[in-house]
Structures are given as structure tokens and as C-alpha cells.
Amino acid sequence: xxxxxxxxxxxxxxxxxxxxxxxxxxxxxxxxxxxxxxxxxxxxxxxxxxxxxxxxxxxxxxxxxxxxxxxxxxxxxxxxxxxxxxxxxxxxxxxxxxxxxxxxxxxxxxxxxxxxxxxxxxxxxxxxxxxxxxxxxxxxxxxxxxxxxxxxxxxxxxxxxxxxxxxxxxxxxxxxxxxxxxxxxxxxxxxxxxxxxxxxxxxxxxxxxxxxxxxxxxxxxxxxxxxxxxxxxxxxxxxxxxxxxxxxxxxxxxxxxxxxxxxxxxxxxxxxxxxxxxxxxxxxxxxxxxxxxxxxxxxx
Numbered sequence: 001x002x003x004x005x006x007x008x009x010x011x012x013x014x015x016x017x018x019x020x021x022x023x024x025x026x027x028x029x030x031x032x033x034x035x036x037x038x039x040x041x042x043x044x045x046x047x048x049x050x051x052x053x054x055x056x057x058x059x060x061x062x063x064x065x066x067x068x069x070x071x072x073x074x075x076x077x078x079x080x081x082x083x084x085x086x087x088x089x090x091x092x093x094x095x096x097x098x099x100x101x102x103x104x105x106x107x108x109x110x111x112x113x114x115x116x117x118x119x120x121x122x123x124x125x126x127x128x129x130x131x132x133x134x135x136x137x138x139x140x141x142x143x144x145x146x147x148x149x150x151x152x153x154x155x156x157x158x159x160x161x162x163x164x165x166x167x168x169x170x171x172x173x174x175x176x177x178x179x180x181x182x183x184x185x186x187x188x189x190x191x192x193x194x195x196x197x198x199x200x201x202x203x204x205x206x207x208x209x210x211x212x213x214x215x216x217x218x219x220x221x222x223x224x225x226x227x228x229x230x231x232x233x234x235x236x237x238x239x240x241x242x243x244x245x246x247x248x249x250x251x252x253x254x255x256x257x258x259x260x261x262x263x264x265x266x267x268x269x270x271x272x273x274x275x276x277x278x279x280x281x282x283x284x285x286x287x288x289x290x291x292x293x294x295x296x297x298x299x300x
Contacts, residue, residue: 006047006059012213014042021048021056031056041067042211042223043081043168066111068170072232080170080211080223085114085163089173089182090135092119092127096174098134102286103231104172105143106244110236115143116163120178122147137280141247150178153185160186161218168221175227183224187214190224233290234297241290247279248287263288
């Protein structure tokens with residue numbers, strides 16, 4: 001609840017210790033959090049106390065419906081809050097990390113955010129079939145996979161318009177996948193920096209350095225976040241991890257023990273489903289890695 005001296009605003013950009021907040025009249029002002037710990041994410045609704053014409057203080061973060069972030073033993077990286085769907089960009093070249101993709105999907109599902117995968121650079125015919133094969137287990141989970149060439153802005157806008165209209169979407173992808181090119185196609189005025197893939201390094205360079213929300217011309221919001229090369233999920237508890245594997249849910253109901261870890265117990269429904277071929281072994285391997293990381297993280 002806001003006081004008569006504060007305004008409710010939308011956080012549209014995060015730059016270290018300061019943020020840009022869009023006020024109800026459409027004006028954007030530079031804001032700083034009150035106190036040392038911010039914990040503020042793009043997409044947050046916040047209460048702002050204005051200080052002068054173009055600045056303000058963030059007094060409070062309003063209640064969120066969700067927050068997508070990654071974490072390891074040392075730091076937390078918030079992507080965005082109050083989002084409807086996660087758009088993950090992959091490409092045939094350079095090769096994307098299946099582990100990172102799997103972790104991003106777990107993060108989305110554990111926060112009840114719908115994931116959609118964009119297979120960009122679909123014109124790279126020599127390696128496209130290999131990328132499709134890698135994505136087949138994910139497609140089998142019911143995750144939409146949209147093939148496109150982001151260098152064709154008109155085709156990109158047409159293909160994505162039905163998915164983006166009226167929704168707040170977070171755009172994520174490893175460096176080199178063409179995420180900035182995709183953003184430029186959808187929001188030309190963003191003028192996001194793009195950089196040619198470096199064949200020598202086998203990876204792209206980070207071209208986005210801060211998280212920013214853009215209003216789409218046809219309605220809806222698109223949040224662009226920096227590329228990532230790690231996706232720790234140390235903030236998830238065991239039940240959150242299981243929740244991030246929707247393909248486990250039916251099998252879990254068949255487990256003999258209520259506290260089954262789904263790794264070695266007799267009568268485990270998940271292990272039986274793997275044996276029967278209804279859960280992909282790679283999915284279970286990812287689950288075991290995440291559970292091991294959870295169990296081995298430092299306890300203070």
C-alpha cells in the first residue's frame with residue numbers, strides 16, 4: 001500500500017546499484033534503493049518517493065507473483081520478476097550447453113513460469129538436424145520449440161507475435177546464440193549491440209550488460225538479460241528441484257516411500273519410469289547433479 005507521498009512504478013532497467021522506474025504517467029526516473037540491500041529486479045512493482053525532477057528512492061518492493069534467478073555458493077543473479085513466460089534462445093552453432101538449457105527449464109518450472117525455446121539460425125542446414133535431435137527430449141516434455149532466423153526481422157516478428165502479445169516475457173540465452181539480433185528484430189529502437197560469432201573462441205561475447213524491459217509495439221513486455229555461462233540453482237530446496245521436473249510428477253506418485261530421493265530406493269516410481277522409457281535418462285542425470293549440488297552446498 002502506497003502513502004500519499006509515494007508513487008507506484010515499474011522497474012524497467014537495472015544498472016548495479018541504481019534502477020530506472022517507469023511512473024504511471026510514463027516518465028522514467030533514476031532510483032536508488034533505501035538501505036544497503038536492494039533485492040530489486042526488473043519487472044518489480046515498487047513504491048517510489050520522488051526526490052527532485054528525475055530521481056527517486058525505492059521505498060518498497062510490492063508483492064511478486066514470481067522471480068526467476070540463478071545462484072551459486074557466492075552470489076545471486078536476479079533475472080526478472082512477475083514474468084509470464086521464459087523465451088530461451090539456442091542455436092545449432094555455436095553449440096549450446098544442454099546442461100545450461102536444462103537448468104534454465106528447471107528454474108522456470110520451479111517458479112511456475114512457462115518456457116518456450118527458440119531455435120535460432122535455422123538456416124544453418126548442415127547442423128540443424130543435430131540441434132533438432134538434441135532438443136527432441138525437451139520437445140517430448142511439451143516445451144514449444146520455434147525455429148527461425150533472427151536476421152530476418154519480418155519473419156521473426158510474425159512468428160513470435162502470437163507468443164508475445166499481452167504477456168511479459170524474459171529473453172535468455174547463452175552468448176553467441178543471436179539473442180541481441182532477436183531483440184533488435186522485435187524492438188528495433190532497442191539498438192542492442194550485436195557481434196559476430198568468433199570462430200576462434202567457439203563462443204560469442206556478452207553484448208548485453210544490464211537487464212532491461214521494453215514495451216512491445218503490439219502490446220506486452222520483453223525483458224532482455226545478459227548472456228550467461230553458468231546457471232547455479234543452489235537456492236532451490238529438494239522439493240523445489242522435484243517441482244522443476246514436471247516429467248517426474250506422475251511417477252513420483254508411485255514411489256513406495258514418501259521421502260524417496262528418486263535415486264536408489266526400492267519401489268521408486270521415477271526409476272521405474274526411466275526403465276520403462278517414459279523419463280529420459282538425461283533428465284534424471286540432471287536431477288541427480290542438482291540434488292548433489294544442493295546436498296554439498298555450504299551450510300552456515
